Amino acid sequence: xxxxxxxGEGAAGPLGLARLEGAPETAGxxxxxxxxxxxxxxxxxxxxxxxxxxxxxxxxxRQAQAGAGFLPDQGTGQVVGLGWGPTAxxxxxxxxxxxxxxxxxxxxxxxxxxxxxxAGMAGLxxxxxxxxxxxxxxxxxxxxxLVEAARILSGGVLERCVAGGSDHLDPVVREVVEPYRGxxxxxxxxxxxxxxxxxxxxxxxxxxxVAAWSARSVSCPPHRFPAPAxxxxxxxxxxLDRAGWGSDWxxxxxxxxxxxxxxxxxxxxxxxxxxxxxxEAFQERLGACGAAWAGAAVMGTRALREGRARRALLLAVxxxxxxWGLALERGDAE
Numbered sequence: 001x002x003x004x005x006x007x008g009e010g011a012a013g014p015l016g017l018a019r020l021e022g023a024p025e026t027a028g029x030x031x032x033x034x035x036x037x038x039x040x041x042x043x044x045x046x047x048x049x050x051x052x053x054x055x056x057x058x059x060x061x062r063q064a065q066a067g068a069g070f071l072p073d074q075g076t077g078q079v080v081g082l083g084w085g086p087t088a089x090x091x092x093x094x095x096x097x098x099x100x101x102x103x104x105x106x107x108x109x110x111x112x113x114x115x116x117x118x119a120g121m122a123g124l125x126x127x128x129x130x131x132x133x134x135x136x137x138x139x140x141x142x143x144x145x146l147v148e149a150a151r152i153l154s155g156g157v158l159e160r161c162v163a164g165g166s167d168h169l170d171p172v173v174r175e176v177v178e179p180y181r182g183x184x185x186x187x188x189x190x191x192x193x194x195x196x197x198x199x200x201x202x203x204x205x206x207x208x209x210v211a212a213w214s215a216r217s218v219s220c221p222p223h224r225f226p227a228p229a230x231x232x233x234x235x236x237x238x239x240l241d242r243a244g245w246g247s248d249w250x251x252x253x254x255x256x257x258x259x260x261x262x263x264x265x266x267x268x269x270x271x272x273x274x275x276x277x278x279x280e281a282f283q284e285r286l287g288a289c290g291a292a293w294a295g296a297a298v299m300g301t302r303a304l305r306e307g308r309a310r311r312a313l314l315l316a317v318x319x320x321x322x323x324w325g326l327a328l329e330r331g332d333a334e
Contacts (some may be wrong), residue, residue, distance in 0.1 A: 004153050004210040006328070009298045010060035012038065013191030013286055019058060030189030030287030031049070031169060032056065042125055049200025050121060052168035053082065056192035056291075057118035061162045062126055062282050068196030070160055072127030075111040077120045077158040080134045081141030081165035083290020084173040118166050118192075130158055139225075139258055141165045141290025142193060143324045146297055150213040150326070155197045162211050164194035164298075165291030180223050180319070181288075184260040185327035189287010193294035195301065207331035208304045211311075212242035212325075220321030228255075228317050229269045235315050235325035236273065243327045250276040251311030252303060254296040257283040262317070277313070290318075297326065304330045 011017070017038075032038075038055040041048055041062070047055070057080060070076045075325060119132035137144030142165025147165035149203035169190040177188065197210065202313055217233045220226035234254075253274060257265040270279060286292035291315050300312035312328040 003049065003203075004197055004206055005200050006195050006208040006210070006301050007069070007198050007204065007221045008064040008196035009301055010063030010065075010194040010196075011069070011294055011295060012036070012056045012059040013107075013193060013299055014189060015285065028188050028328075029284075031287075032189075032191050046125060050144065051117065052190070053166045053192070054118045054121050056168065056190070057166035057194070060120055060126060060164060060166070060192035060194040061122045061128070064162050064164070064194040064196040065126055065128065068160070068198065070128075070162070072255075074126045074160065074270065075130045075158070075215030076160040076162060077130035077149075078122060078128055078132040079145040079152070079161060079163040079288055080119045080132070081143070081145035081294065082118070082134055083138055083165060083167045084170065084177070107214040107221050114297070122162075122183040128162060129245055130160070137165075137290055137322070137324070138320065139256070139288065139290055140318045140322070140324050141167070142292065143297070143314055143316045143326060144215070144290075144322075146195060146294060146326055147213045147215055147324045149197055149239060150210050153197060158200075160196070160198045162194055162196050163194065164294035166192035167291040168290035173183050181259060186257050186259075186283045189283075189289040189292050191286070191295070192291055193290070193298050195294065195297055200324040203331040207302045208307050209329055209331055210326065211245070211329045212239045212327040213240070215325075216236035216323045218321045218323070222317070225256075225259065225319050226263050226317055226321045226323075228262055229319070231317050231323040232266070232269050233273070233316050235323055239325045239327045240311065241288065243329070245311065245327070248276060249311060251278065252280050252300055252309045253277040254282055254312070254314040255281050256315075256317050258288045278309070288327045297328070300328050304328060
């Protein structure tokens with residue numbers, strides 16, 4: 001069966017390196033464990049300027065690459081989603097560079113302003129020498145990256161791609177983002193998660209296929225979540241049509257849980273539109289960062305491979321009105 005297949009997964013997240021199972025934390029931000037050695041296995045001199053988001057991505061991408069059996073210098077591409085992209089304070093600090101010259105830029109801004117650093121360093125150190133791009137998809141950055149990777153693979157631009165998201169809980173990010181989210185919001189979270197995707201003519205053993213993907217948008221203020229139901233409806237219609245699934249299918253569903261209102265409206269929508277589906281509360285475990293959506297795809301892939309479900313649907317919305325959707329299915333689901 002020709003299609004886009006998940007061949008490897010990677011995780012450097014709040015529950016440990018390559019470990020997504022276990023009891024979730026009950027309070028506080030979802031952070032990568034402080035004793036996790038993210039520099040192990042890399043030449044120390046190459047990591048002198050690596051910020052945490054880059055270190056997270058290097059580890060997640062390396063695991064996904066190894067799991068898929070992608071060889072170095074094989075033309076493997078990358079799509080990395082960064083949820084905490086350029087914020088208003090960062091843009092203000094960059095203004096001197098715009099007014100004067102590059103030499104006036106504050107060096108501490110490089111992890112933010114050089115937004116392709118995670119993909120660039122993974123390309124160099126892991127020898128992923130295909131095209132690489134970074135998306136700033138805000139709250140759904142990891143899913144946005146996976147959707148973009150699927151689109152690129154389906155168009156024949158690449159045959160192999162490592163895609164996912166990476167985020168770090170920088171103090172500046174927390175100061176800017178948390179006031180907008182309000183009381184009762186899911187902790188932000190940090191880490192990186194990756195899938196290794198390939199366009200194949202035949203289904204691999206115990207394979208998981210990307211059955212469909214979609215991107216839609218609605219009108220919304222830049223720092224507010226849209227009402228999720230209308231956007232979910234548009235994404236769902238597109239995904240079911242492309243995947244060839246009926247509206248009464250059973251499987252796992254990953255929905256936005258960032259704020260109490262979004263969580264409540266999503267649950268109401270799910271009960272109305274997909275009553276046989278089984279919701280997965282992944283953000284309680286991984287946090288609300290954009291990279292967590294790639295973690296949700298890793299969790300869904302593993303559930304399908306282990307036979308706990310045959311299909312999984314991921315539907316995400318972001319402040320500003322963008323939305324992304326991904327449908328996964330086991331190779332024998334048809």
